[in-house]
Amino acid sequence: MDRRKLAGRRAEADCAEYLRRRGYKILGMNYSCRVGELDIIAEKGGFVAFVEVKERANSGFAQAREAVTSAKRRKLRMAAQLWLAANETSLQPRFDVAEVYPGERGPVINYIENAFE
Numbered sequence: 001m002d003r004r005k006l007a008g009r010r011a012e013a014d015c016a017e018y019l020r021r022r023g024y025k026i027l028g029m030n031y032s033c034r035v036g037e038l039d040i041i042a043e044k045g046g047f048v049a050f051v052e053v054k055e056r057a058n059s060g061f062a063q064a065r066e067a068v069t070s071a072k073r074r075k076l077r078m079a080a081q082l083w084l085a086a087n088e089t090s091l092q093p094r095f096d097v098a099e100v101y102p103g104e105r106g107p108v109i110n111y112i113e114n115a116f117e
Contacts, residue, residue, distance in 0.1 A: 011055035011100040012039050014107045018098070024049070033082045036075040040098075041083065048091040049113070050080045055100040068097055073116050 009030075016026050024042040031038040040051035054067050068076075073095070080093060097115040101108045 008053070008055055011107065012053045014100060015051065015053045015098045015109060015111075016040055016042075018109045018111065019044075019051070027087075028083075031079070031083055033079050035078040035082065038076065038079050038083060043091055046092055047094045048084075048089055049094050049096045050076060050083075051096045051098055052076060052115075053098045053100060057102065068115070 012029060016029060019040070019042050020026065022044075024044040026040065026042050027048065028041040029039065031041060038050050039053040040049075042049045042051060052068055052072070076095060080095070084093065094114050095116050097112045099110040099112070101110075
């Protein structure tokens with residue numbers, strides 16, 4: 001696995017731990033299907049959150065969430081539909097974005113609930 005992919009997996013693991021500490025139950029990570037991948041699938045408070053994790057060295061050029069383009073959102077929606085078809089749930093789906101930046105005392109995570117529909 002290349003360095004960039006390893007950094008992305010570390011950011012996803014950091015985000016999953018962040019969510020656990022905030023009361024989320026992690027239902028899955030790195031769900032892969034024919035249309036793409038869902039980084040984290042978590043539940044809390046009647047919602048199933050499909051979390052897109054974006055890791056960046058800093059926000060100098062652009063904020064990490066800006067990498068979630070309309071094409072990426074479309075793929076995430078389709079992947080979520082496939083996951084929902086295979087995993088019956090009464091939970092309300094939601095799309096969240098987690099920006100992960102390195103920090104002196106560990107990663108800094110900016111978590112955006114209901115980032116898009």
